[in-house]
Amino acid sequence: MNKKELETEVKRRRTFAIISHPDAGKTTITEQLLLFGGAIRQAGTVKAKKSGKFAKSDWMEIEKQRGISVTSSVMQFEYQNKRINILDTPGHEDFSEDTYRTLMAVDAAVMVVDSAKGIEEQTKKLFKVCRMRGIPIFTFMNKLDRDGREPLELIEELEEVLEIDAYPMNWPFGSGKNLLGLYDLYHNRIELHRPEEMNGGERFIPLTAEGEIEGDHKIKNESLYDQVLDEALLLKEAGNDFSKEAITKGKLTPVFFGSALTNFGVQTFLETFLEFAPEPAEQETVEEKVIEPTDEEFSGFIFKIQANMDPKHRDRIAFLRICSGQFEKGMDVTLSREDKKMRLSNSTQFMAESRETVSSAVAGDIIGLYDTGNFQIGDTIYSGKNKVTFKELPQFTPELFVKVEAKNVMKQKSFHKGINQLVQEGAIQLYKSYHAESYIIGAVGQLQFEVFQHRMRNEYNSEVVMTSIGNRIARWISQDQLDENMGSSRNVLVRDRFDNPLFLFENQFALRWFSDKYPDVELTALL
Template sequence: MKETLATKVSKRKTFAIISHPDAGKTTITEQLLLLGGAIRQAGTVKGKKSGKFAKSDWMEIEKQRGISVTSSVMQVDYAGHQINIVDTPGHEDFSEDTYRTLMAVDSAVMVIDSAKGIEPQTKKLFKVCRMRGIPIFTFINKMDRDGQEPMDLIAELEEVLEIDAYPMNWPMGMGKTFQGIYDIYNNRVELMHPEQNGDNDFLPLNEEGEIVGDFPITTSSIYTQAMEDVLLLKEAGNPFSEEAIAEGELTPVFFGSALTGFGVHTFLDAYVDFAPSPGPNKTEEGETILPSKEELTGFIFKIQANMNPAHRDRIAFLRICSGEFKPGMDVTISRTKKKMKLGHTTQFMADSRESVESAVAGDIIGLYDTGNLQIGDTLFEGKDAVQFEALPQFTPELFMKVTPKNVMKQKSFYKGIQQLVQEGAIQFYKTYHTEEFILGAVGQLQFEVFQYRLLNEYNSEVEMTPMGTKIARWIEPDDLNPNMSSSRNLLCRDRFDQPVFLFENQFAMRWFEDKYPDVKLTALL
């Protein structure tokens, strides 16, 4: 019997993994892929010596540094669902990529290091999730190492992030004494060392919450302490509410160790039970587009150049919001009103890919693009035009002048800059009078990655001269007067040819506002 569109959509679970660097985000992604049978062996992010790298870190610079600086998209089938995993950059200098990615998912998994607790980057990303009201699932990682007390971690989670927490399971010990988890939701104990307890991975609990049967673990004070903690949680903690989870008001909390894979299976089983399938999306006009709408709609939330260095390709990531994708179908780009045929498309397993035969709402597919698409573009099928709400953009704070070292290689320099700025991590400006090239970014690492990729992907070595922090403000073209430019408020054009001032500091901006009161200055988000 042929599946309906609604049935296909209901099987989709699309989530982003967010965390602070080194919390274990990429490692847990590996374990999820392993459980879904997508890979045979989990890589390790710290794979410099062994040559074994994380599957989701495909860019060379990520392998060298052991960090994620791009978003990877992966699909895995699990328990009758298609799970779309988006592994986002952990480094705060690439938070803009992560913010946009959070617009393209239906839930988020927050990974927290048990020793470090809530870190600044996690807090920022979490706020975006709350703003969108998307469900958040929390995995407290590295329980096989010494960390903070679980009760303190739960309290910090609730106080710092202002969300209610419900522990789905509870750790029995930590570090060298870590025995496993007391699984509140499934009414069982999951053992870290089953060989010490008759080779049982799980032991059932009776109505009193005690292990059924005579096992060595029952004599452990660590198990007894966990039982007491759980009793306290049941009496004084938050009640479990599926509705509150769906509204992003309550986060289910899981403990485990991504490096050993312990607790990840239990987490994933609960995730597919409670994570939402794709929901409606809003257009700029305030209309709601349901996933069940027959015509295909979707938006571009990410563009990545040179995912395959051998072919110098450029991939635009499309989040499908409604309808069903079929190869060869025609769609319209809302911004340009141009039609395009969706012929050559791909699905990802980080650095490997395969052609897409069918995709529905919730799925993320890659479109091979020759430069027609931009981040934020809406694609729609049929005659009824659709334009989804704009994706967030951020005003850069750091600026660099950039020039090619070899004048003979200017062609590759221009091509590299043009393609890399379209990915959205770096912004590009030209000074109004002298047409010098300036790059703007949220963080220093973005410049380093940009310089590295220009050299390695476009064979263009560049000089980068720091300009320090500036305040970027856009003005209406009608207000433009080239004489407004000075050393303290540098007049430039952005890559869309819009006029923008780079102010030296707040004082320079206030002076400008006083001198030109009729000129409106605008910042991005």
């Protein structure tokens, strides 16, 4: 496509992640968005285990068993002439690494909050990453069909805990069994929860310029009507000013109320979100260049690697965020880390577990590249003569460690293949004892070990035995400063998967003791 066509296509892209604390309803709202986009015909809720229906974005077997998301998944669809890329992220804190890296690949975030629980711990952590990136944040107060906290209390908590201004786009008429609808401040209308009972099936009631219903109406007889009207008028007068610029800079979050499970308020949210969500943004490089999304030369970075999305084929998919130009099947690119030329002949688009080959994509799109071991998380690929290297993605030092070995010594081949492939996904880290080949794996949370054990058994037919060595503090040391006699039972000397030496310290006391004994030795938390 020519420059003008490229610009038109890029401007149609909206790429965002959905973040939340576990069980706030993140996967359910994703389902409803896909339903509006015609990407699925039926929402398979994570609650419906007996019927065999599972969330379309939860494709991994362990996710279906537990009803949680433990890996980011990508879904793409068209809606109102926009090309939408949704990244559904794990809510569980043990998988926050995956979520953090995913947030590097989006232009906006949708924060789902349980209206009965308010701002929870994991939401705070994920919000900080969004704030660090300065990306727009849109808030959906979910589960309005259940009795929850007062809307004003939720807004105040949002502003105080997360230190961001909030602008309610709509305001609830009741909650739980008494939920009547939403007073839509932005569109100046009322959205009814049960329109067939209140308005002959019409979901929306237009309001006058003063914000009231003209003439007689059934909802006016409800005791909540005058109260909500007063609250809405007060919000208009005394609340924060609405500012598109403040939203774009991540300083003001538009707040929507609704219920993903009953599909109430979701369509209004989606259409309003698309009005204010940003187009693909420019990206900075280590070469101190700014890559515009409409630059004609192709570039992108790998933010995730996933093994065995199709267990029948034992494939590996590298998730690529396109940052500029146009991807075309079979194109030649350079892998920046190794200055290595390669041809991108196998690529895919996603709909959770279902995929289709993609022949063309532009900045803002997320595509999957079939990987035979070339890629690492954080890799840049680009076309053209001028080198491009995007800035590093966040890394995390593990805190929990276990020794791992194959239960059946006759299945060493599948054990080694499985452990090496799963390590490349970035959720767990692999270490080896310094002089032997015994394996230690590290993670930031216990659930990651359980998922690792489950996947080794089910995807690689390899039962593993894991022996905890507890919490450890990992610190790297340069090869030229290393003396192997420095190692002890309190600071175990190991190698990472790139053969760099590091110590696993038993606790802070052991780390301080080592630093006092070897004051000239420099230890680093990340390599």
